[in-house]
Amino acid sequence: MSGAEGTLRVGIVGCGGIARSHARAYAADPRVEIVAVHDVRPEAAQEFAAELGALACDSLAEMAARDVQLVSVCTPPGTHTDTTVALLEQGTSVLLEKPPTVNLADMDRIARAEAGSPGAVFVVFQHRHGSGAKRAHRLLADGSLGVAQVAVCETLWYRPDSYFDPQWRGNWAGEGGGPTLGHGIHQIDLLLHLLGEWTTLEARACRVARPVEFEDVATASVTFAGGAVASITTSLLSPREVSRIRIDTTAGTLEVDHLYGYTDTDWTWFPVPDAGTAAANGTDPGTARAGGAAATDALETPDVWTASAGEDVPSNHAAQIHDLVGDLLAGRPHPTTLASTRPTMELVTALYASALEGRPVARTDLTPDSPFYRSLDGGLPAQRVTDRMSTTS
Ligand SMILES: NC(=O)c1ccc[n+]([C@@H]2O[C@H](COP(=O)([O-])OP(=O)(O)OC[C@H]3O[C@@H](n4cnc5c(N)ncnc54)[C@H](O)[C@@H]3O)[C@@H](O)[C@H]2O)c1
Known part of the structure; x- marks a missing residue:
């Protein structure tokens, strides 16, 4: 995957706090051109675009029309799935902020969209990359x-x-x-x-x-x-x-x-x-x-x-983005895929299931039939959750 003269054309969706870390890492990499940004708040996109010398887009489709190859999704967790699926349907690869989704059902929805797209999904877990x-x-x-x-x-x-x-x-x-x-x-x-x-x-x-x-x-x-x-x-x-x-x-x-x-x-x-x-x-x-x-x-x-000591690379967004850009431009697989982060989301899901049901949970229990597959509170009544989490009653 490479644009003109071996550069990677990137976009950023969600122009808040962590988007700045993505932008700094991309801007420091001469192999990257930050082409476009988008936010549901147009004024946030315009301000960020002006900082970066990029285009503020009103929609994901407008961004895709600019031949963007990789988009950082830096929106709140509950919006990750719809945004990522829409980008995949346009054929764009995604660097998705943590947590990748808020439940396993959403994660599997993204995986299905990924399977039908030329694009791929990578997840920000920067501490794997120091x-x-x-x-x-x-x-x-x-x-x-x-x-x-x-x-x-x-x-x-x-x-x-x-x-x-x-x-x-x-x-x-x-x-x-x-x-x-x-x-x-x-x-x-x-x-x-x-x-x-x-x-x-x-x-x-x-x-x-x-x-x-x-x-x-x-x-x-x-x-x-x-x-x-x-x-x-x-x-x-x-x-x-x-x-x-x-x-x-x-x-x-x-x-x-x-x-x-x-x-x-x-x-x-x-x-x-x-x-x-x-x-x-x-x-x-x-x-x-x-x-x-x-x-x-x-x-x-x-x-x-x-x-075994070598160059000291701190664990931050720059480390992961440097690895990802290099892998994409070289046509190499990048290890921090969506699939590679499913065990992490499974463990998080199991933790809530175990705590709220008061029993041990096996990884194999986390099928689509589990109530915790669709929401981490298991769809339980609020009072039941409150009672289970109380340390005084
Ligand atoms: N990797 C890390 O160390 C790290 C650190 C902080 C935050 N994060 C993650 O980054 C993500 C964003 O966090 P933040 O702190 O930057 O939040 P933020 O609130 O500062 O910024 C989010 C931005 O997304 C925009 N937005 C909301 N819904 C949108 C949508 N559907 N489409 C387009 N734009 C939309 C908002 O207007 C806002 O500008 C979260 O998933 C968070 O967990 C990761």
């Missing part, structure tokens, strides 16, 4: 970091009551789901990207403090086909904010600890000390020496994680 995650993915997949056994996945963020003042926030109709869908999904997606196929889940979703219809804290225990077990916590009540994934393998502990984006320095690897080194240090394998130094720091050769 150099740390790429190394971790490669080294876990080829066994260099051992076999994953235990994992912790935390999105501990803080949003005061006033965050929910906008009319569309804090309710199922406006957001489609709570912070598990809107915030924790970044870490959940990265966890699944690193650990592979998940199989079962048991969860609690609780409303502790915020004026919302859904959870402000959720916890889940998840099993993986490879035998690992992970705990997932998502909170909007955590003043010292952190986004963290920790994976304990047969060979060591891999950890990334950041907030809204990591660099290589946010990743650490703590290898299991070999028996000889541990004995020399007077410790058991896997323990630290007095003073906090790892028992392995006597090793002379760099461990496999340290040895």
Whole structure:
């Protein structure tokens, strides 16, 4: 896929906050021409178009008529499906913001439209695209970091009551789901990207403090086909904010600890000390020496994680968009497809199903017959949801 002289002609739909991150990434790439933008608020499109030197279009059809090859969909989650399907029907590829949809039924509707279109759908999960995650993915997949056994996945963020003042926030109709869908999904997606196929889940979703219809804290225990077990916590009540994934393998502990984006320095690897080194240090394998130094720091050769370091690419929109543009122009497959993000949406769906029905959920339970397939509240009466999420009754 390439336009004149090997450039990619792109458009942006939804000219709000995150559209600026897309625009900055495209504008910094000499292989890209930002051709057109569109918003349901014409004044927002005109202002954004003027900033970018692009055309403000009144409709998606007008945008498609400009031979746009890739469109970033940066609209609110509940509008993603109609917008993406319309673009696919015009033959345009889409870079769709997270969460890709607000339920699995919508996701499958997009997948059907994609199957009948020359266009393809890619999803923004920028934390798959920093150099740390790429190394971790490669080294876990080829066994260099051992076999994953235990994992912790935390999105501990803080949003005061006033965050929910906008009319569309804090309710199922406006957001489609709570912070598990809107915030924790970044870490959940990265966890699944690193650990592979998940199989079962048991969860609690609780409303502790915020004026919302859904959870402000959720916890889940998840099993993986490879035998690992992970705990997932998502909170909007955590003043010292952190986004963290920790994976304990047969060979060591891999950890990334950041907030809204990591660099290589946010990743650490703590290898299991070999028996000889541990004995020399007077410790058991896997323990630290007095003073906090790892028992392995006597090793002379760099461990496999340290040895794999290359260019430090932060996890942000620029990283993913750089990868996507390169792949599209070269005719290579780009890995962060719609299909690759379905397990993430399945896990989010299972978390609500488990929490609201009070039972473990298997991934195989999430068929179109499940009430949670069409909406994350399972279509349950509001009072039933309130009761299930209460921590005091
Ligand atoms: N990847 C990330 O780190 C990240 C961060 C923030 C937001 N997001 C996602 O980006 C998306 C947009 O979030 P935002 O914070 O930019 O929202 P926003 O409210 O700032 O902007 C949304 C824009 O879309 C426009 N819009 C609404 N419906 C539309 C429609 N049907 N067609 C065209 N335009 C429409 C609105 O007028 C508004 O200008 C959401 O899906 C959100 O989850 C992702």
